Amino acid sequence: MQPHYIEFITVGFGIFLLMFEAFSNGNKPRLGLIAAGGLTVILILQCTASSCAPTPDWLSRFYQYNSVALFYKIIALVSTILVLLMSVDFRKVLSRYTSGDDTCSGLGEFYCLPVFACAGLMWMASANDLVSIFVALELVTITFYVMVAYMRRNVGSLEAGVKYLILGALSTGFLVYGIAWMYGALGTTDLAVIAELTHENPNEKPTYLLFGIALILIALGFKIGAAPMQLWIPDVYQGAPTPITAYLSVASKAAGFLVLILIIGPFIKWSATSHEVITILSIMAGATLLYGNLAALKQDNFKRLLAYSSIAHAGFLLMGVASGDFTSVSFYLGTYLLMTFSAFFVLALVRDQENSDSIDAFDGLGKRNPLLAATLTITMAALAGIPLTAGFWGKFFIFAAAIKTGSSWWLLTIAFISVAAGFYYYLKVVKAMYWNAPRSEKSIQVPVITRTVLVLLTLAILVFGIWPQPIFSLLEIFNH
Amino acid sequence: MLFALILIPLLAAVAILLGAPSKKTALAASLANIILAAIPLTSWKSSCWDTGFQVLENPNINLSLGLYDGMSVVMLLLSVLVTLAAVYSGKCPEGREKLWFSSTLLISAGAIGAFLATDVFFFYAFHELALIPTFLMIGMLGSGDRKAAAWKITIYLAFGSIILLAGLLLAVGHLDGFAFADLKAVPAEHQNAVALLLIIGFGTLVSLFPLHSWAAPAYASAPAPVSMLHAGVLKKFGLYGMLRVGMVVAPEGMAHWIPWLCVLLLGNIIWVGLVTLNQKRLDLMLGNSSVMHMGYIFLAIAALAANGENEIAQPAAVLLMFAHGISIAMLFSLSAMVERKTGTLEISQLGGLAKTAPALAFLFGLAGMASIGLPGLANFAGEVMVFFAGFADWSPQDGMGWIQITTIIALWGVVLSAVYMLRAYRNIFQGPLVKNTTNATDISCCDKIPTYLLAGTLLVVGIYPQILLQFL
Numbered sequence: 001m002q003p004h005y006i007e008f009i010t011v012g013f014g015i016f017l018l019m020f021e022a023f024s025n026g027n028k029p030r031l032g033l034i035a036a037g038g039l040t041v042i043l044i045l046q047c048t049a050s051s052c053a054p055t056p057d058w059l060s061r062f063y064q065y066n067s068v069a070l071f072y073k074i075i076a077l078v079s080t081i082l083v084l085l086m087s088v089d090f091r092k093v094l095s096r097y098t099s100g101d102d103t104c105s106g107l108g109e110f111y112c113l114p115v116f117a118c119a120g121l122m123w124m125a126s127a128n129d130l131v132s133i134f135v136a137l138e139l140v141t142i143t144f145y146v147m148v149a150y151m152r153r154n155v156g157s158l159e160a161g162v163k164y165l166i167l168g169a170l171s172t173g174f175l176v177y178g179i180a181w182m183y184g185a186l187g188t189t190d191l192a193v194i195a196e197l198t199h200e201n202p203n204e205k206p207t208y209l210l211f212g213i214a215l216i217l218i219a220l221g222f223k224i225g226a227a228p229m230q231l232w233i234p235d236v237y238q239g240a241p242t243p244i245t246a247y248l249s250v251a252s253k254a255a256g257f258l259v260l261i262l263i264i265g266p267f268i269k270w271s272a273t274s275h276e277v278i279t280i281l282s283i284m285a286g287a288t289l290l291y292g293n294l295a296a297l298k299q300d301n302f303k304r305l306l307a308y309s310s311i312a313h314a315g316f317l318l319m320g321v322a323s324g325d326f327t328s329v330s331f332y333l334g335t336y337l338l339m340t341f342s343a344f345f346v347l348a349l350v351r352d353q354e355n356s357d358s359i360d361a362f363d364g365l366g367k368r369n370p371l372l373a374a375t376l377t378i379t380m381a382a383l384a385g386i387p388l389t390a391g392f393w394g395k396f397f398i399f400a401a402a403i404k405t406g407s408s409w410w411l412l413t414i415a416f417i418s419v420a421a422g423f424y425y426y427l428k429v430v431k432a433m434y435w436n437a438p439r440s441e442k443s444i445q446v447p448v449i450t451r452t453v454l455v456l457l458t459l460a461i462l463v464f465g466i467w468p469q470p471i472f473s474l475l476e477i478f479n480h
Numbered sequence: 481m482l483f484a485l486i487l488i489p490l491l492a493a494v495a496i497l498l499g500a501p502s503k504k505t506a507l508a509a510s511l512a513n514i515i516l517a518a519i520p521l522t523s524w525k526s527s528c529w530d531t532g533f534q535v536l537e538n539p540n541i542n543l544s545l546g547l548y549d550g551m552s553v554v555m556l557l558l559s560v561l562v563t564l565a566a567v568y569s570g571k572c573p574e575g576r577e578k579l580w581f582s583s584t585l586l587i588s589a590g591a592i593g594a595f596l597a598t599d600v601f602f603f604y605a606f607h608e609l610a611l612i613p614t615f616l617m618i619g620m621l622g623s624g625d626r627k628a629a630a631w632k633i634t635i636y637l638a639f640g641s642i643i644l645l646a647g648l649l650l651a652v653g654h655l656d657g658f659a660f661a662d663l664k665a666v667p668a669e670h671q672n673a674v675a676l677l678l679i680i681g682f683g684t685l686v687s688l689f690p691l692h693s694w695a696a697p698a699y700a701s702a703p704a705p706v707s708m709l710h711a712g713v714l715k716k717f718g719l720y721g722m723l724r725v726g727m728v729v730a731p732e733g734m735a736h737w738i739p740w741l742c743v744l745l746l747g748n749i750i751w752v753g754l755v756t757l758n759q760k761r762l763d764l765m766l767g768n769s770s771v772m773h774m775g776y777i778f779l780a781i782a783a784l785a786a787n788g789e790n791e792i793a794q795p796a797a798v799l800l801m802f803a804h805g806i807s808i809a810m811l812f813s814l815s816a817m818v819e820r821k822t823g824t825l826e827i828s829q830l831g832g833l834a835k836t837a838p839a840l841a842f843l844f845g846l847a848g849m850a851s852i853g854l855p856g857l858a859n860f861a862g863e864v865m866v867f868f869a870g871f872a873d874w875s876p877q878d879g880m881g882w883i884q885i886t887t888i889i890a891l892w893g894v895v896l897s898a899v900y901m902l903r904a905y906r907n908i909f910q911g912p913l914v915k916n917t918t919n920a921t922d923i924s925c926c927d928k929i930p931t932y933l934l935a936g937t938l939l940v941v942g943i944y945p946q947i948l949l950q951f952l
Contacts, residue, residue: 366620381612387605400539403653416646423638427615435619435627466543467535
């Protein structure tokens with residue numbers, strides 16, 4: 001089967017789900033399971049799709065298929081499946097703030113929208129033209145506007161929705177404007193042609209091209225949550241429904257970095273622009289690292305802590321982009337998916353049962369549910385970057401790349417301080433779970449979906465922590 | 481075969497968590513490890529012990545284990561001996577056996593892994609693996625101000641590990657690979673930076689002055705097995721790393737920092753020595769004394785840095801690491817027993833314990849004497865060699881260098897440790913009986929086994945140090 005059929009199948013599946021939702025009056029959470037199941041089938045199709053089938057001519061201008069595209073498609077599919085599964089176990093909270101009762105009658109669309117976002121993410125992974133990148137990005141962003149504000153009876157969720165909408169629209173404006181300048185400077189929107197141009201003219205230095213790049217960097221800085229465009233993140237993450245927060249923090253960020261690599265990548269390597277681009281990226285990385293890590297130190301709300309931690313991770317990723325080592329960035333995003341989802345699954349569960357997001361709610365979790373506490377401990381260790389977990393390798397490769405390419409010493413110093421700060425605030429959660437006395441003796445029930453997913457994610461964190469080669473092999477699967 | 485040494489405690493820890501009988505499994509695992517560790521003793525030079533597999537192609541990183549040289553053998557012996565004693569020691573609170581014994585085994589597995597790894601990456605990673613259960617145990621099952629102590633050690637050691645990682649990455653970035661065999665001196669312009677990062681990183685882990693303040697409170701509040709394993713074994717990781725990696729990748733850098741290193745190690749010996757004199761509690765005194773003794777080993781390392789040809793320095797350091805590990809583990813184990821028998825560790829509230837618990841008094845005296853360097857016990861051999869190392873290849877015409885002056889001042893540390901240890905012994909075990917000690921009972925046969933094991937080791941190595949020096 002040709003690879004590009006799979007995006008069509010995904011969109012078709014989304015439309016089918018919407019129809020099914022409209023004409024069936026069965027229980028809505030089942031829809032989430034159907035969607036997750038359908039996407040799993042699509043994931044299998046994606047992995048078996050033939051790589052050698054050439055993209056037809058009419059599409060090749062906008063679509064390419066290689067191992068990096070496959071990798072990001074897998075990230076998109078896996079994270080969407082996990083979001084759907086999390087939403088099924090999160091239905092009580094969702095229902096309380098949508099239909100206002102426990103009937104779950106207003107949740108139909110909540111289980112359909114992620115499928116569309118997923119289609120957009122998959123398309124973006126294959127996009128090789130500024131226009132198709134933009135269209136795919138909008139499909140993703142518009143779905144997110146709806147999902148963030150989905151809990152309409154919750155003021156926090158509405159506030160998050162409005163903030164996300166306004167700032168998202170603003171960043172879209174920057175992106176279009178930047179693309180326009182870039183088209184004006186280079187005369188094309190085709191990324192392959194842009195890459196060729198940068199090869200042929202090593203010395204040309206058009207100022208208006210740099211202006212276009214700057215505009216695009218601002219727009220993408222918003223998507224990935226890089227300073228100084230990160231201010232929306234804590235509020236939106238805290239207000240959005242927890243599964244959507246996880247989705248935002250993994251899939252949306254991965255998409256942002258993919259686009260950053262696709263668009264900015266050639267200019268990092270091009271001698272005419274590399275100095276300026278790398279300087280801007282380094283400054284953004286340093287500021288992001290400082291802001292994310294220092295602000296996280298004081299947080300006592302776990303969801304907000306994860307929001308700041310996601311800013312901090314964006315800083316490390318930006319440092320990787322600035323070093324020009326895109327494989328390490330992709331690897332980091334892959335491991336980041338595992339750790340972040342694991343943390344959010346636990347958070348969603350505790351939110352569901354304790355009705356609180358604060359770190360206090362985790363007090364004494366080690367006694368109340370040892371399995372949950374153990375998985376969260378491993379996850380936090382991975383997020384902090386402790387060796388023998390997948391999270392360590394991510395940081396390790398970024399640092400190795402940064403040292404190898406001779407990144408500025410101040411950026412490296414900030415990054416190492418950030419890692420040390422990370423130990424403090426991630427282990428704070430571990431400390432609460434094991435050292436503090438439990439708030440109540442009631443044990444926490446873990447639904448079967450959450451339990452299975454958590455155990456799988458934690459095992460993956462540990463296995464990749466000892467043996468990271470599979471992810472790299474996947475990233476180079478078509479190159480051999 | 482070497483994998484088994486790590487997997488046995490690891491799997492035993494998992495088995496305990498899944499419900500196997502805690503103490504029996506832990507004992508069986510640590511006994512099995514002692515037997516396994518004895519097998520390669522005669523043939524450790526053979527390459528047949530090297531084993532491993534690749535985990536990553538580019539950069540080439542291998543999970544490889546081996547007996548890289550005799551230093552690994554000695555550290556392995558130290559680890560397995562202290563592990564067995566640690567499993568025996570301390571009183572586990574009711575209902576927390578799973579956590580207690582599985583954490584002890586996990587720390588042991590991490591330490592053994594760190595000493596057997598022949599790849600910089602896993603050398604570092606295994607040490608971190610051991611730190612996590614250490615932090616958790618202190619925070620959950622410690623005594624006194626456990627939360628503050630645990631948080632302090634966590635933050636300090638995390639900070640040290642990050643600096644260390646920065647140093648290792650900076651060094652390896654200029655080399656061909658991560659295997660120990662590939663390590664060589666980095667280009668001259670990076671030597672000083674690498675050496676500085678490694679000294680701070682490893683130094684924090686070994687409680688080098690002034691980064692030492694986490695150690696005493698943590699050991700005082702930690703459960704006995706944890707303070708035994710950390711002070712006895714895990715802390716030696718930093719010194720082992722200085723010799724194994726630091727001296728190889730940045731010999732000139734280390735030489736550059738000798739004046740600083742000398743001042744800091746004197747801080748350990750003299751300053752912390754004076755602090756130790758002033759302690760009112762036995763556990764804090766032991767914790768501080770363990771910080772103090774690190775200074776001597778750093779002295780041997782500084783002597784090696786000053787003169788790479790110095791043939792005594794490295795054996796001296798390793799021998800003292802082993803001796804100190806055994807003696808401090810024994811002291812922590814015995815002090816936990818003192819607390820169990822009398823209910824306190826305040827030195828002023830104890831006295832005459834030798835009358836009611838003669839065996840305990842004898843063993844404590846032996847370990848205490850060993851720790852202050854009484855001839856005939858292992859620490860003496862180590863300390864004397866360190867002082868010899870300070871003056872190795874030296875003739876009066878050379879004049880006094882940093883190392884020689886430091887050595888002379890460091891000698892006074894021996895006096896300090898004799899004062900505090902003998903005073904503590906007198907106050908606790910001699911004199912009239914007091915309220916706390918009147919009804920104390922002597923240690924049981926079961927408690928004696930691990931301490932006799934450690935005491936025997938101290939004696940054998942003390943009388944015949946060649947038994948270890950043959951490896952070095």
